[in-house]
Amino acid sequence: MSCSIYLPLSAVKIDDPFWNKITELVRTVVIPYQYEALHDRIEGAEKSFCIENFIKAAKADGSVTYPVDRWCYGEDDTPGGAFHGWVFQDSDAYKWLEAAAYSLCTHPDPELEKKADGVIDLICAAQLENGYLDTLYIINDRSKIFTNLRDYHELYCFGHLAEAGVAYYNSTGKRKLLDAAMKFADLICETFGENKGQKRGYGGHEIAELALVKLFETTGYVKYLRMAKFFVDERGRKPYYFDLEHNAKTKGEGYFYNQAHRQPRFQTEAVGHAVRGVYLYSGMADVAKYCNDGELYFACRRLWDNIEQRKMYITGGIGSTVHGEAFSFDYDLPNDLAYSETCASIGLIFFAKRMAEFDADSRYSAVAERALYNTVLASMAEDGKSFFYVNPLEVNPLACRVDERKKHIKAVRQKWFSCACCPPNLARLISSLGAYCYSENEDTLFINQFIGSTAKSALASVSVDSDYAGSGRVKIKISPKRPMTLAVRIPEWSDYKGGDVKDGYEYFRIEKESELEFDFNSQPRLVKCSNLVRGNEGRAAVQRGPFIYCIEGADNGENLQLLSIDKNASFIKDGEYLIADGYRETPDEKLYSLYSKTKQTPVKIKLLPYYRWGNRGENEMQVYIRINN
Numbered sequence: 168m169s170c171s172i173y174l175p176l177s178a179v180k181i182d183d184p185f186w187n188k189i190t191e192l193v194r195t196v197v198i199p200y201q202y203e204a205l206h207d208r209i210e211g212a213e214k215s216f217c218i219e220n221f222i223k224a225a226k227a228d229g230s231v232t233y234p235v236d237r238w239c240y241g242e243d244d245t246p247g248g249a250f251h252g253w254v255f256q257d258s259d260a261y262k263w264l265e266a267a268a269y270s271l272c273t274h275p276d277p278e279l280e281k282k283a284d285g286v287i288d289l290i291c292a293a294q295l296e297n298g299y300l301d302t303l304y305i306i307n308d309r310s311k312i313f314t315n316l317r318d319y320h321e322l323y324c325f326g327h328l329a330e331a332g333v334a335y336y337n338s339t340g341k342r343k344l345l346d347a348a349m350k351f352a353d354l355i356c357e358t359f360g361e362n363k364g365q366k367r368g369y370g371g372h373e374i375a376e377l378a379l380v381k382l383f384e385t386t387g388y389v390k391y392l393r394m395a396k397f398f399v400d401e402r403g404r405k406p407y408y409f410d411l412e413h414n415a416k417t418k419g420e421g422y423f424y425n426q427a428h429r430q431p432r433f434q435t436e437a438v439g440h441a442v443r444g445v446y447l448y449s450g451m452a453d454v455a456k457y458c459n460d461g462e463l464y465f466a467c468r469r470l471w472d473n474i475e476q477r478k479m480y481i482t483g484g485i486g487s488t489v490h491g492e493a494f495s496f497d498y499d500l501p502n503d504l505a506y507s508e509t510c511a512s513i514g515l516i517f518f519a520k521r522m523a524e525f526d527a528d529s530r531y532s533a534v535a536e537r538a539l540y541n542t543v544l545a546s547m548a549e550d551g552k553s554f555f556y557v558n559p560l561e562v563n564p565l566a567c568r569v570d571e572r573k574k575h576i577k578a579v580r581q582k583w584f585s586c587a588c589c590p591p592n593l594a595r596l597i598s599s600l601g602a603y604c605y606s607e608n609e610d611t612l613f614i615n616q617f618i619g620s621t622a623k624s625a626l627a628s629v630s631v632d633s634d635y636a637g638s639g640r641v642k643i644k645i646s647p648k649r650p651m652t653l654a655v656r657i658p659e660w661s662d663y664k665g666g667d668v669k670d671g672y673e674y675f676r677i678e679k680e681s682e683l684e685f686d687f688n689s690q691p692r693l694v695k696c697s698n699l700v701r702g703n704e705g706r707a708a709v710q711r712g713p714f715i716y717c718i719e720g721a722d723n724g725e726n727l728q729l730l731s732i733d734k735n736a737s738f739i740k741d742g743e744y745l746i747a748d749g750y751r752e753t754p755d756e757k758l759y760s761l762y763s764k765t766k767q768t769p770v771k772i773k774l775l776p777y778y779r780w781g782n783r784g785e786n787e788m789q790v791y792i793r794i795n796n
């Protein structure tokens with residue numbers, strides 16, 4: 168069913184004037200920093216307890232029990248010997264290990280490998296004899312294992328464990344973590360299913376689905392694929408498992424939050440918790456691919472369309488309400504209340520990659536690009552040592568402090584979070600960037616992301632010499648092994664026309680060593696948002712190449728809402744900045760007055776790529792800017 172498969176990380180070597188400094192930052196600063204954070208050794212940062220929980224679990228024998236009744240176990244109100252932190256804290260270690268694995272794949276590093284091996288030893292020491300592995304229940308109460316799939320995260324932690332096990336095995340050849348994941352997977356395959364005595368449950372937070380498919384791909388065991396399919400198909404079936412589990416009736420809203428209101432193959436709208444959603448949709452796409460399941464694929468298409476066309480910010484952020492960290496209704500994309508969790512954009516990139524394997528349509532990689540160059544990059548500080556979880560499009564620091572509705576929005580990045588799902592997710596994505604660039608089938612090699620790199624595929628050796636993030640110019644050299652086709656994605660922001668173009672890819676027949684040059688012309692452009700989105704009327708965003716720009720108080724003074732730019736403004740590039748002629752309105756001190764045109768003064772407006780905002784302390788920020796017609 169699939170039209171192409173992505174080249175693995177090991178086949179791609181990145182060398183790019185824009186990305187080198189970011190991938191190096193992640194390799195040399197972020198991964199070591201996060202190792203320290205998981206060990207609670209970062210001064211002034213929120214505590215993780217992640218490694219501490221594994222140490223406790225390795226020592227626990229189940230003779231002492233503690234309550235298992237909350238999502239978060241604080242230090243002050245929880246006994247010392249008990250589990251601490253959020254119920255999914257184990258997953259941070261797994262995501263970190265996955266990031267370390269990808270980093271080791273591209274840059275062997277004995278010191279990092281030793282650290283990773285140490286964490287793996289600890290994880291395996293905590294695993295129970297029967298394969299079960301979740302430190303919350305191992306430490307606190309083993310009698311409650313798999314009794315609250317709706318709220319707790321055993322299957323979610325399993326999913327991240329399996330992803331890490333696969334990645335570590337692929338990078339280092341070491342099986343210990345993979346074996347631990349398989350042992351847990353085997354227990355899951357015994358526990359869940361349609362047979363007598365098995366539970367017909369599924370995880371409240373999806374990811375086990377896509378992780379089981381990774382286990383299947385790596386080991387060849389079909390039981391893991393079947394388990395993934397079972398989880399996808401069982402979800403949303405009536406009677407709801409979560410009702411049975413809790414001896415309760417669905418609350419008014421149903422199980423939208425967990426995408427368990429309806430069987431996924433019949434779902435039409437992206438709803439509920441955004442990270443859960445995109446992880447589920449990725450797993451659905453995986454199952455559809457390997458089970459040749461057209462109905463499931465069409466469900467993925469509908470859900471994709473809904474996100475791309477109705478529920479995605481211009482920055483590639485998704486999830487526009489803090490309530491349930493969730494998707495909202497169509498066209499509801501408030502700038503200053505956005506949730507736009509980093510993990511959600513990362514999950515969207517996972518989903519995009521899977522959809523791009525189905526359809527040779529540039530829309531998927533265009534969305535992945537949008538999320539990557541904007542929300543995902545913005546989530547990390549320039550020094551790699553602090554992070555955003557929530558990625559708003561408009562910030563007034565005062566409002567973040569005093570307005571309850573905006574408490575989730577931070578004006579500066581945090582060193583760590585008690586709920587730290589995003590930073591290690593970012594680390595694993597950036598460390599595996601090479602795996603998002605190229606895909607191929609029997610005849611065609613697709614260039615999906617223009618990240619400077621060399622790659623070896625079954626069809627050709629290819630190199631992309633990229634100034635994509637700068638001028639928008641890209642040079643491709645290709646040495647085919649036999650006559651083949653090269654498909655080059657045309658960026659959706661570009662006015663480049665091309666010749667033989669279909670669904671956003673330009674196709675070239677390649678019979679001998681060839682060089683192709685593209686100028687995608689990354690001139691700054693004003694981009695408008697649909698007028699069905701309330702709040703952006705009369706405003707536009709500035710985009711240059713893949714980057715969305717913003718204005719900040721540090722460059723433009725307070726009250727950014729008073730600024731406007733001309734609809735025909737020209738932009739001068741000054742280093743990282745774009746400078747445009749614009750105006751500042753005189754503030755009206757008087758709350759109400761008879762309508763008259765407000766006085767405005769010409770000013771120079773400085774715009775910075777969105778991903779760089781918030782690196783200079785607390786500061787106003789705005790993506791959409793008023794347009795002077």
Ligand code: FUB
Pocket residue numbers: 255372442443492508510586588
């Ligand atoms: O529940 C695990 C993770 O914590 C979710 O993916 C995030 O949204 C945060 O709630």
Ligand code: ZN
Pocket residue numbers: 508509510511556587588589590592
């Ligand atoms: Zn997150």
